[in-house]
Amino acid sequence: MSTADARRVIATVCLSGTLEDKLAAAAAAGFDGVEIFENDLITSAASPAEIRRRCADLGLTVDLYQPFRDFEAVPPDVLRANLRRAERKFDVMEQLGADLVLVCSTVSPGAVDDDELAAEQLRLLAERAAARGMRVAYEALAWGRFVNTYDHSWRIVRRADHPALGLCLDSFHVLSRGSDPALICTIPGEKLFFLQLADAPRLDMDVLQWSRHHRLFPGQGSFDLPTFVGNVLSTGYAGPLSLEVFNDVFRQADPVPAAVDAMRSLRLLEEQLGMPVAAPAPELGGCAFAELAVDEIASSRLADALTALGFSLTGKHRSKPVQLWEQGGARVLLNASSSTSDSAAIGALAAESADPGRSAERADAMGAPILPRSRGPEEANLASVAAPDGTEVFFCDTESWLSDFPDAGSVGSNFRQNWNPASPAIGLTGIDHVALTQPFDHFDEATLFYRSVLGLEPEPVVEYAAPFGMVRSRAVLDPSGTVRIALTGTLVRRGEWAPAVRDPQHIAFTCEDVLAAARTLRERGAPVLRIPDNYYDDLDARLELDPRLLAELRANSVLYDRDENGEYLHLFTELFGSRIFFELVQRIGGYAGYGVPNAPVRMAAHRRQRLAAIDG
Numbered sequence: 064m065s066t067a068d069a070r071r072v073i074a075t076v077c078l079s080g081t082l083e084d085k086l087a088a089a090a091a092a093g094f095d096g097v098e099i100f101e102n103d104l105i106t107s108a109a110s111p112a113e114i115r116r117r118c119a120d121l122g123l124t125v126d127l128y129q130p131f132r133d134f135e136a137v138p139p140d141v142l143r144a145n146l147r148r149a150e151r152k153f154d155v156m157e158q159l160g161a162d163l164v165l166v167c168s169t170v171s172p173g174a175v176d177d178d179e180l181a182a183e184q185l186r187l188l189a190e191r192a193a194a195r196g197m198r199v200a201y202e203a204l205a206w207g208r209f210v211n212t213y214d215h216s217w218r219i220v221r222r223a224d225h226p227a228l229g230l231c232l233d234s235f236h237v238l239s240r241g242s243d244p245a246l247i248c249t250i251p252g253e254k255l256f257f258l259q260l261a262d263a264p265r266l267d268m269d270v271l272q273w274s275r276h277h278r279l280f281p282g283q284g285s286f287d288l289p290t291f292v293g294n295v296l297s298t299g300y301a302g303p304l305s306l307e308v309f310n311d312v313f314r315q316a317d318p319v320p321a322a323v324d325a326m327r328s329l330r331l332l333e334e335q336l337g338m339p340v341a342a343p344a345p346e347l348g349g350c351a352f353a354e355l356a357v358d359e360i361a362s363s364r365l366a367d368a369l370t371a372l373g374f375s376l377t378g379k380h381r382s383k384p385v386q387l388w389e390q391g392g393a394r395v396l397l398n399a400s401s402s403t404s405d406s407a408a409i410g411a412l413a414a415e416s417a418d419p420g421r422s423a424e425r426a427d428a429m430g431a432p433i434l435p436r437s438r439g440p441e442e443a444n445l446a447s448v449a450a451p452d453g454t455e456v457f458f459c460d461t462e463s464w465l466s467d468f469p470d471a472g473s474v475g476s477n478f479r480q481n482w483n484p485a486s487p488a489i490g491l492t493g494i495d496h497v498a499l500t501q502p503f504d505h506f507d508e509a510t511l512f513y514r515s516v517l518g519l520e521p522e523p524v525v526e527y528a529a530p531f532g533m534v535r536s537r538a539v540l541d542p543s544g545t546v547r548i549a550l551t552g553t554l555v556r557r558g559e560w561a562p563a564v565r566d567p568q569h570i571a572f573t574c575e576d577v578l579a580a581a582r583t584l585r586e587r588g589a590p591v592l593r594i595p596d597n598y599y600d601d602l603d604a605r606l607e608l609d610p611r612l613l614a615e616l617r618a619n620s621v622l623y624d625r626d627e628n629g630e631y632l633h634l635f636t637e638l639f640g641s642r643i644f645f646e647l648v649q650r651i652g653g654y655a656g657y658g659v660p661n662a663p664v665r666m667a668a669h670r671r672q673r674l675a676a677i678d679g
């Protein structure tokens with residue numbers, strides 16, 4: 064079979080809310096069916112028959128009832144009670160319209176290590192199920208007491224040898240244990256009754272804790288799900304692709320967008336399996352612009368700051384209160400029309416696309432609908448979608464959108480003299496990256512959004528201790544590195560005690576020579592962030608820089624980092640408005656990072672700047 068006709072299913076345990084909330088969200092996101100998690104049914108006031116009708120009305124099938132625990136390899140009296148318990152659950156399944164039950168491998172202290180006995184008792188269960196037109200899918204939990212690998216569960220199922228007993232494979236249990244997924248190909252497809260999918264970050268921790276708190280939707284973590292699912296499909300497995308993700312954040316997130324996120328993960332996975340649901344992401348050619356949503360006060364401060372950085376005001380939008388500021392290929396829009404709860408925030412960014420129309424179609428197919436937009440006559444038709452944090456992402460072709468700024472470029476120095484008695488440019492050539500602080504609840508969702516919608520590849524997650532908490536950071540970038548977005552967030556919900564520096568965001572400009580630019584900025588009295596001496600003393604201790612370079616860095620508050628491939632010189636401005644600052648970056652050689660070791664120094668410096676402003 065091909066995944067194109069695979070049914071897409073989600074376990075109710077993935078989503079927050081009551082069973083009714085979960086079913087509505089799953090249906091709205093376009094799922095075909097659900098796994099009903101037992102606790103979700105038990106806490107519902109609706110009878111199983113009512114849930115069945117609700118599902119039917121929503122166009123959902125009930126593909127699995129789960130989990131049935133601690134059944135096998137027990138003494139006779141316990142077996143009797145377990146079979147009785149199973150019959151009661153079959154009654155429930157009958158009403159629910161579910162014909163498949165998931166039995167997970169026992170963790171019971173009362174069970175014994177006896178494969179023969181486990182197989183014999185599972186066979187009895189399968190006979191009971193078959194008598195009622197039902198089937199049993201046996202799943203090895205990674206922390207099962209005796210059975211904790213899929214090959215072991217397969218040996219038991221084979222030994223039981225009953226047509227109503229098969230396997231449930233769960234990618235988490237297989238891949239967390241480091242089992243070789245190649246053996247899956249040797250299992251006959253008709254013995255694979257169900258496939259559960261979850262991704263996860265690579266963590267070195269107890270599998271039970273890892274599974275119950277940190278599972279992710281496919282594409283958000285670091286498991287090789289395409290290979291895993293490819294092996295399963297190679298057996299002839301024709302059942303659903305079902306998501307089963309236990310995650311602390313998703314458990315408390317609004318289930319409607321969470322289900323959309325889940326569906327997007329399946330579409331991306333299908334694409335990775337060679338069954339695309341949309342045309343591939345067109346090639347990107349850089350960040351065409353970043354737009355700051357500003358109020359009046361922030362607007363004039365940002366205009367001053369951009370002027371000091373050598374930007375020129377080169378145009379005003381035909382019909383909206385939007386200014387275009389340019390230097391080299393770096394473009395910033397100040398938009399005073401969009402409402403923002405902050406005095407200034409990154410409202411939008413634009414990716415230069417080889418085919419903006421196709422980018423928009425793909426976004427739509429990946430569950431990111433094109434945002435409605437008011438457009439005057441003759442204005443460029445710019446499509447945009449909303450990222451999980453609300454940032455608007457445009458797909459554009461610069462030639463055409465620049466025409467909305469009739470004066471841009473063409474008027475040249477005359478225009479600039481009139482509108483913007485600018486300081487000369489300082490060698491900025493474009494946007495290196497945009498750093499977006501993600502709300503705690505949207506970090507993993509954001510990774511998947513940029514990956515699936517724009518075709519950006521995620522880099523490994525880095526975590527570091529910073530003055531206001533532990534920070535997680537992950538960059539996503541296109542294959543040629545022209546569009547880079549640095550996603551940053553806190554590991555736990557952000558503390559509120561230091562509101563002076565709430566969730567800063569920034570735009571990093573590519574600079575030909577940061578030290579030269581820094582000297583010019585110093586002469587201009589530009590608002591460059593002061594970096595303390597302790598930082599340079601440590602830099603010297605760690606990296607043994609040429610003393611002349613070190614002195615230059617120190618004198619100009621330029622920060623430094625290096626990796627195996629090159630060096631990174633960068634400087635930060637002070638904060639403008641509630642949360643915006645700029646960075647100037649110079650990548651030397653093949654430096655691939657973002658100066659992460661310097662981020663805590665910058666955060667503390669921003670707080671000092673804020674407190675000094677309040678005191679002063």
Ligand SMILES: O=C(O)c1ccc(O)c(O)c1
Nearest residue numbers: 130167202233274275307
């Ligand atoms: O964590 C658990 O108990 C649990 C239950 C059912 C599953 O399918 C599973 O993978 C884990």
Ligand SMILES: [Mg+2]
Nearest residue numbers: 202233259307
């Ligand atoms: Mg499972």
